[in-house]
Amino acid sequence: MSEKITLLVHGAFYQGDAIRRRMLTAEKNENLLTVLKRGGLYLRDCSGNGSCGKCKVRFLTGAPLPTTGERALLSAGELRAGVRLACRHTVSVSMELVIEAEAAAIPDVVGVLPDAVSAWRADASDAVSAWRVDAEDSVGLPAPVFAAVDIGTTTIAMRGMCGGKEVGAYAALNPQRVYGADVVSRISAGMQGHAEEMRQQICACLADGMRLIKEQCGRTPAYMVIAANTTMVHLLCGDSVEPLSVFPFEPVNIKPQQIVVAGIPAYIICGISAFVGGDIVSGMAALGLHKGSNLQLFIDLGTNGEIVLGKKGTFLCTATAAGPAFEGNGSADLMGADLIRIVAGVLDEGLMDAHGLLKEPYFTKGITRAGAHVTQESIRELQKAKAAIAAGIELLLEQYGAAAGEVSDVLLAGGFGYYLNPDAAVRIGLLSDAFAGKIRAVGNTALKGACLLGNSDMSGFAARTEQLTKGCTYLNLAAQEKFEKKYISHLDFPS
Numbered sequence: 001m002s003e004k005i006t007l008l009v010h011g012a013f014y015q016g017d018a019i020r021r022r023m024l025t026a027e028k029n030e031n032l033l034t035v036l037k038r039g040g041l042y043l044r045d046c047s048g049n050g051s052c053g054k055c056k057v058r059f060l061t062g063a064p065l066p067t068t069g070e071r072a073l074l075s076a077g078e079l080r081a082g083v084r085l086a087c088r089h090t091v092s093v094s095m096e097l098v099i100e101a102e103a104a105a106i107p108d109v110v111g112v113l114p115d116a117v118s119a120w121r122a123d124a125s126d127a128v129s130a131w132r133v134d135a136e137d138s139v140g141l142p143a144p145v146f147a148a149v150d151i152g153t154t155t156i157a158m159r160g161m162c163g164g165k166e167v168g169a170y171a172a173l174n175p176q177r178v179y180g181a182d183v184v185s186r187i188s189a190g191m192q193g194h195a196e197e198m199r200q201q202i203c204a205c206l207a208d209g210m211r212l213i214k215e216q217c218g219r220t221p222a223y224m225v226i227a228a229n230t231t232m233v234h235l236l237c238g239d240s241v242e243p244l245s246v247f248p249f250e251p252v253n254i255k256p257q258q259i260v261v262a263g264i265p266a267y268i269i270c271g272i273s274a275f276v277g278g279d280i281v282s283g284m285a286a287l288g289l290h291k292g293s294n295l296q297l298f299i300d301l302g303t304n305g306e307i308v309l310g311k312k313g314t315f316l317c318t319a320t321a322a323g324p325a326f327e328g329n330g331s332a333d334l335m336g337a338d339l340i341r342i343v344a345g346v347l348d349e350g351l352m353d354a355h356g357l358l359k360e361p362y363f364t365k366g367i368t369r370a371g372a373h374v375t376q377e378s379i380r381e382l383q384k385a386k387a388a389i390a391a392g393i394e395l396l397l398e399q400y401g402a403a404a405g406e407v408s409d410v411l412l413a414g415g416f417g418y419y420l421n422p423d424a425a426v427r428i429g430l431l432s433d434a435f436a437g438k439i440r441a442v443g444n445t446a447l448k449g450a451c452l453l454g455n456s457d458m459s460g461f462a463a464r465t466e467q468l469t470k471g472c473t474y475l476n477l478a479a480q481e482k483f484e485k486k487y488i489s490h491l492d493f494p495s
């Protein structure tokens with residue numbers, strides 16, 4: 001009989017200061033990284049081949065002896081503190097671990113936003129019971145396993161789902177990253193003849209995920225539901241990305257689609273425009289925005305910032321290039337949310353003026369806070385990014401005919417939203433102070449939406465997803481005369 005082993009995992013799942021813990025079980029001798037992923041705890045990783053040195057965990061008790069590879073990748077201090085690489089160890093005894101914030105990659109929505117989660121669960125169980133009725137009436141078979149997929153520009157996340165329950169999980173860095181971190185660089189790589197290679201990279205990754213989910217639950221997913229931005233969808237479907245690079249930025253196809261990936265049907269969630277894709281539509285589904293009667297603002301920040309404003313029936317959305325600032329300094333050692341917190345602190349300390357200029361000697365050599373080094377250049381990048389987002393929000397509100405104070409919830413998607421300190425976001429002027437107290441992290445809504453949209457009779461998929469985009473109007477910021485002026489007015493920090 002297989003032996004079950006318990007793991008208690010702390011940290012990396014905190015909001016504010018509330019440390020979260022999660023209890024996981026593993027089979028004896030299972031790989032630790034696999035166990036953590038299955039439990040929804042994602043580490044920055046290289047799919048477990050031991051070369052990136054990022055899948056760090058800290059053993060609170062009984063740290064195993066470090067491997068030769070770990071001695072090369074980890075510092076002596078880390079090794080002494082019990083830090084090890086999860087992919088290099090198996091689970092043989094009960095253990096207690098800490099995942100430090102900087103090692104975590106994609107936070108799970110569970111435990112972050114109880115309201116949204118329970119709303120999602122309620123929706124999911126509705127969908128599940130609806131499906132069960134269908135299933136029992138028609139074939140009387142057990143619920144199918146399907147794979148919900150979020151293809152992000154940076155990360156690919158997958159969940160195996162069955163009857164509304166998670167039965168497997170997989171995450172990997174998007175292999176297309178070798179062609180650049182953002183969609184613009186992927187589009188240009190596609191135009192330079194690398195599109196087919198990028199398509200194959202994603203397909204191989206999805207096939208890997210399918211294999212892993214099958215290993216975890218013993219069944220091959222019958223189909224997958226994919227949430228992705230418009231560029232990722234074009235690359236996956238083999239459509240030309242060229243139209244996404246030139247005015248009027250007309251996508252080849254943003255309708256719901258069905259293709260075959262890894263030998264199974266893959267349902268692709270429809271998008272709204274070249275820059276507001278199926279990942280956002282999926283997020284809207286996860287959050288139930290189309291049912292809400294209060295005005296809500298939904299923001300997904302990364303190298304691009306997508307913003308949706310509205311309530312049941314009428315939505316305005318837009319997207320703005322935010323550059324690398326929200327991804328930190330482009331490496332794992334400074335995340336964008338940390339940069340915002342540090343800059344807010346430096347403002348409060350009076351070491352920087354409202355124009356974003358550090359006082360000497362920091363102007364020349366940068367400033368170090370909480371172990372992270374921030375330069376004048378990274379502050380400048382942050383100013384541009386936050387000005388673009390703040391101006392975008394202001395324009396949406398104006399066009400909607402609403403004041404910032406009328407917004408009832410500001411919902412921040414993705415890992416960035418999870419780590420962002422709302423007070424710091426308001427302090428630097430990324431978000432209006434009228435939003436204070438209303439800002440909440442909602443986790444990976446693209447993935448949650450795919451879980452939800454796949455949990456139903458798939459013959460109605462196209463109609464159901466298109467319904468979500470009804471009443472959604474895309475606002476092209478570049479065509480708005482006022483945008484430039486607003487952007488400039490938001491470059492400074494609030495004094």
Ligand code: FES
Pocket residue numbers: 044045046047048049050051052053054055085086087088
């Ligand atoms: S996953 Fe890269 S070292 Fe473990």
